[in-house]
Amino acid sequence: SSDLYLSEKKDLVVADFCCGTGKNSLLLSEKVGTFKKVILVDINERFLEIAKKSKINAKEVVLVKGDILKADLTCEADAVISLFAYHHVPDRAKGLYVKKVIEVLKPGGLLLLGEIYLPTKEITSEYYKYLTDTIPDGDMSDSLRTFLLQTAESSDFEFKVSQDFAHTQLKKNNFTLLESKKIWPTTKKFGDDIGMFFEVWKLNTKV
Numbered sequence: 338s339s340d341l342y343l344s345e346k347k348d349l350v351v352a353d354f355c356c357g358t359g360k361n362s363l364l365l366s367e368k369v370g371t372f373k374k375v376i377l378v379d380i381n382e383r384f385l386e387i388a389k390k391s392k393i394n395a396k397e398v399v400l401v402k403g404d405i406l407k408a409d410l411t412c413e414a415d416a417v418i419s420l421f422a423y424h425h426v427p428d429r430a431k432g433l434y435v436k437k438v439i440e441v442l443k444p445g446g447l448l449l450l451g452e453i454y455l456p457t458k459e460i461t462s463e464y465y466k467y468l469t470d471t472i473p474d475g476d477m478s479d480s481l482r483t484f485l486l487q488t489a490e491s492s493d494f495e496f497k498v499s500q501d502f503a504h505t506q507l508k509k510n511n512f513t514l515l516e517s518k519k520i521w522p523t524t525k526k527f528g529d530d531i532g533m534f535f536e537v538w539k540l541n542t543k544v
């Protein structure tokens with residue numbers, strides 16, 4: 338639904354943090370129309386190569402290969418896309434990640450945040466077990482099962498984050514929550530603040 342917040346605007350400048358193959362920028366540009374500029378940042382060169390070939394609807398596409406925490410991104414973006422990225426940063430560095438978002442956003446700019454909020458190691462294990470059990474047999478493969486279990490137990494490339502931690506940090510940095518939508522699970526299996534969320538945050542002013 339992020340396109341609803343952006344569809345009135347022209348000449349959008351968008352930064353996609355930890356963009357992977359760039360599919361989120363692609364989808365958003367298809368919804369809201371040609372971006373003036375998109376800046377795609379990822380540490381994985383192979384993902385960026387795929388992103389480069391994808392048909393993101395933008396007048397200018399800038400690829401930045403490297404650690405988002407060290408990236409020098411000078412722009413006045415209307416929106417930062419951060420989908421399943423913030424939790425890749427250890428807790429002690431999450432403040433720096435938020436500072437990077439602020440650095441590139443113009444005041445009033447939007448943070449489009451997709452996250453899996455998991456407060457503890459135990460809930461993380463349960464969450465991925467439930468996810469694995471929920472995926473229909475026809476869609477499950479050995480490699481997907483292995484990946485999900487590896488993700489559940491990972492402490493070197495996935496650091497997990499609770500909704501409380503993320504919300505406290507963003508509010509402290511002058512963001513206002515415009516919308517928070519839980520995507521999965523839709524059952525009552527876990528608490529209301531646990532699972533996959535999509536959120537829209539607005540940067541009020543730069544502090």
Ligand SMILES: C[S@@+](CC[C@H](N)C(=O)[O-])C[C@H]1O[C@@H](n2cnc3c(N)ncnc32)[C@H](O)[C@@H]1O
Pocket residue numbers: 354355356357358360361378379380381384403404405406419420421422425
């Ligand atoms: C779960 S994927 C999400 C990709 C994309 N945002 C999406 O929603 O499809 C996490 C991405 O973060 C990238 N990544 C992890 N740590 C990073 C860092 N410190 N700096 C830049 N990119 C990073 C990975 O290479 C990967 O593409």
